[in-house]
Amino acid sequence: MTTVGLMWANVWRKKMRTIFTVLSVLVAFVLFSVLSATREAFVGGIDLIGHERLITIHKSGLIFPLPIAYKSRVERVEGVKAVSVGIWLQGYYQEPRNFVPLVAVDKDYFPMYREIVVPPEQMETWLKERTGAIVGRTQAERRGWKVGDTVPLRSAIYRNQSGSNAWDYRIAGIYDVTSKAIDTESVLVHYDYINESRTFGRDTVGWLIVHLEDPDQASVVANRIDALFANSPTETKTTSEKAFAESFASQIGDIGTIVVYVVTAVLLSMLIVTASTMAQAVRERTAELAVLKAIGFSGPRVMALVLGESLLMTGFGAALGLGIGWVLCRGMADKLAQFMPAFWVTGEALATGAAIALAMGLVSGLLPAVRAWRMRTVDALREV
Amino acid sequence: MNDRSDAANGTLVSVEKAVKTYRRGGESINVLNGLDLTVPRGDFLALMGPSGSGKSTLLNLLGGLDRPTSGSVNFNGQRLETMSDGELARWRAAHVGFIFQMHHLLPMLSAEKNVELPLLLTGLPRAERKKRVEAALKLVGLADRMRHKPGELSGGQEQRVGIARAIVTDPDLLLCDEPTGDLDRKSGDAILDLLRALNEAYGKTIVMVTHDPHAAACAKRTLHMQDGMLVEEPAR
Numbered sequence: 001m002t003t004v005g006l007m008w009a010n011v012w013r014k015k016m017r018t019i020f021t022v023l024s025v026l027v028a029f030v031l032f033s034v035l036s037a038t039r040e041a042f043v044g045g046i047d048l049i050g051h052e053r054l055i056t057i058h059k060s061g062l063i064f065p066l067p068i069a070y071k072s073r074v075e076r077v078e079g080v081k082a083v084s085v086g087i088w089l090q091g092y093y094q095e096p097r098n099f100v101p102l103v104a105v106d107k108d109y110f111p112m113y114r115e116i117v118v119p120p121e122q123m124e125t126w127l128k129e130r131t132g133a134i135v136g137r138t139q140a141e142r143r144g145w146k147v148g149d150t151v152p153l154r155s156a157i158y159r160n161q162s163g164s165n166a167w168d169y170r171i172a173g174i175y176d177v178t179s180k181a182i183d184t185e186s187v188l189v190h191y192d193y194i195n196e197s198r199t200f201g202r203d204t205v206g207w208l209i210v211h212l213e214d215p216d217q218a219s220v221v222a223n224r225i226d227a228l229f230a231n232s233p234t235e236t237k238t239t240s241e242k243a244f245a246e247s248f249a250s251q252i253g254d255i256g257t258i259v260v261y262v263v264t265a266v267l268l269s270m271l272i273v274t275a276s277t278m279a280q281a282v283r284e285r286t287a288e289l290a291v292l293k294a295i296g297f298s299g300p301r302v303m304a305l306v307l308g309e310s311l312l313m314t315g316f317g318a319a320l321g322l323g324i325g326w327v328l329c330r331g332m333a334d335k336l337a338q339f340m341p342a343f344w345v346t347g348e349a350l351a352t353g354a355a356i357a358l359a360m361g362l363v364s365g366l367l368p369a370v371r372a373w374r375m376r377t378v379d380a381l382r383e384v
Numbered sequence: 385m386n387d388r389s390d391a392a393n394g395t396l397v398s399v400e401k402a403v404k405t406y407r408r409g410g411e412s413i414n415v416l417n418g419l420d421l422t423v424p425r426g427d428f429l430a431l432m433g434p435s436g437s438g439k440s441t442l443l444n445l446l447g448g449l450d451r452p453t454s455g456s457v458n459f460n461g462q463r464l465e466t467m468s469d470g471e472l473a474r475w476r477a478a479h480v481g482f483i484f485q486m487h488h489l490l491p492m493l494s495a496e497k498n499v500e501l502p503l504l505l506t507g508l509p510r511a512e513r514k515k516r517v518e519a520a521l522k523l524v525g526l527a528d529r530m531r532h533k534p535g536e537l538s539g540g541q542e543q544r545v546g547i548a549r550a551i552v553t554d555p556d557l558l559l560c561d562e563p564t565g566d567l568d569r570k571s572g573d574a575i576l577d578l579l580r581a582l583n584e585a586y587g588k589t590i591v592m593v594t595h596d597p598h599a600a601a602c603a604k605r606t607l608h609m610q611d612g613m614l615v616e617e618p619a620r
Contacts, residue, residue: 001501294449
């Protein structure tokens with residue numbers, strides 16, 4: 001037998017109580033894993049976004065369009081290397097539940113995004129074909145689309161002149177990425193193709209993408225752009241691409257904060273459960289702990305035994321919970337990929353979970369452990 | 385008698401002018417009143433007396449579980465009352481075996497693992513620990529019950545496991561608090577025979593607190609306690 005063996009045996013002395021406590025911890029950490037994956041899906045790649053690009057939108061928010069004429073005016077601003085445009089089309093394939101991130105961009109878009117890799121001949125085809133589409137590899141593989149296929153994609157926002165919300169696109173290329181900040185789910189189509197045939201919003205864009213000559217001048221250039229349109233009917237708000245992505249994610253709620261609140265509430269509940277279990281376990285064993293002290297176990301050693309039990313119990317539950325959560329999220333990732341392409345439990349989340357389990361084990365065992373340490377052996381033996 | 389002479393003249397443990405006072409509420413209660421005691425190496429001493437006479441308190445002082453309010457406790461040249469809690473814990477692990485009335489075995493551990501507990505403090509390798517556990521359990525006659533848990537043993541057998549746990553580190557001193565108090569006569573006699581054998585054949589020094597004259601009769605000598613003082617019984 002080892003000291004850890006003794007701790008482990010103590011953990012299982014009341015099997016049902018331990019099983020229920022471990023199950024509670026397990027469920028809490030499964031929830032932690034799933035919520036961490038959800039958070040990652042919404043905000044995970046934001047930190048990786050480069051600093052060399054700015055996004056200009058309407059000052060009142062993303063749903064208000066900007067005139068396309070702004071593009072050429074911004075191109076002339078000092079410190080701007082290039083400008084591209086984008087429109088969010090809220091796309092889907094065949095049925096609304098088959099969501100597709102469909103974005104219309106112009107020819108200046110791809111040179112700005114070196115993280116997006118398209119074979120040169122496919123890019124050449126796209127530039128030549130007004131109906132061409134560049135599709136992310138994950139999206140293409142899921143739908144079984146190949147270069148040369150023609151696919152009708154619908155927009156939940158716009159209709160074309162024929163009264164339909166479907167546009168036919170010929171797949172000109174498949175893109176891969178070199179950065180986790182960009183997903184491989186999007187379908188990128190020509191702005192002109194959409195703009196010319198849509199029934200409203202013509203000659204407007206959702207946002208401008210500004211490529212900077214010097215990333216260190218980002219705030220200066222952003223101020224110049226916004227100053228250019230100050231006091232006009234359509235004022236602008238220019239931010240870093242990272243801030244834009246955060247703002248975009250926050251439109252569906254501050255997922256990160258909500259996740260943190262939920263996880264904190266769940267873990268605090270678990271802390272109370274495990275602390276209560278440990279307190280009861282130590283109270284029941286006053287005599288045994290006194291005997292251990294009598295036969296030579298020092299106060300700190302008895303304290304370590306109790307803390308070790310607490311750590312083993314929470315650690316066991318947390319390890320199972322994180323493991324099950326990880327497997328669960330991997331299983332769910334494919335099904336959720338079209339809505340949440342980055343739905344996975346990161347190594348950082350697992351490390352955070354392990355640290356929380358460690359803290360939970362220490363905190364829940366601390367009071368009973370100190371009580372065991374300070375317990376006077378003669379008094380405890382007399383009480384028996 | 386000073387500490388060094390204790391060790392030199394064959395005294396294993398001695399208590400000098402020990403006073404132990406407890407405070408309960410605003411009141412001071414003197415449990416030991418300047419008690420003197422000498423226990424030679426190889427002695428088997430029974431302590432008898434009415435409840436509240438200070439027997440268990442004296443046993444706690446001898447075992448380093450408590451310190452006297454004044455006076456001293458000397459063990460083989462060491463002053464126990466001057467040791468820190470950590471030093472006393474190490475000293476107990478090395479020199480004292482406790483045998484309790486209720487034996488207090490850990491219910492989820494087998495007999496062999498219960499007996500192994502004190503050896504976890506020694507740093508001995510696993511094989512050596514196993515050897516010592518087997519020897520201790522064999523000595524108490526439970527070699528065939530090693531893997532049984534306390535719930536699967538009789539009261540007498542549980543007490544034997546408790547004795548094996550007390551002797552597995554080969555301590556100099558065994559302190560027994562009513563070791564037969566929770567047993568029927570037959571089981572109690574077997575335990576007393578075992579204690580006598582440990583004293584006579586293995587030279588263990590034993591101090592036993594008991595209410596039972598039959599148990600006390602197994603000791604080499606009996607001391608009576610009253611009001612925190614010792615009264616020696618006439619030699620038998």
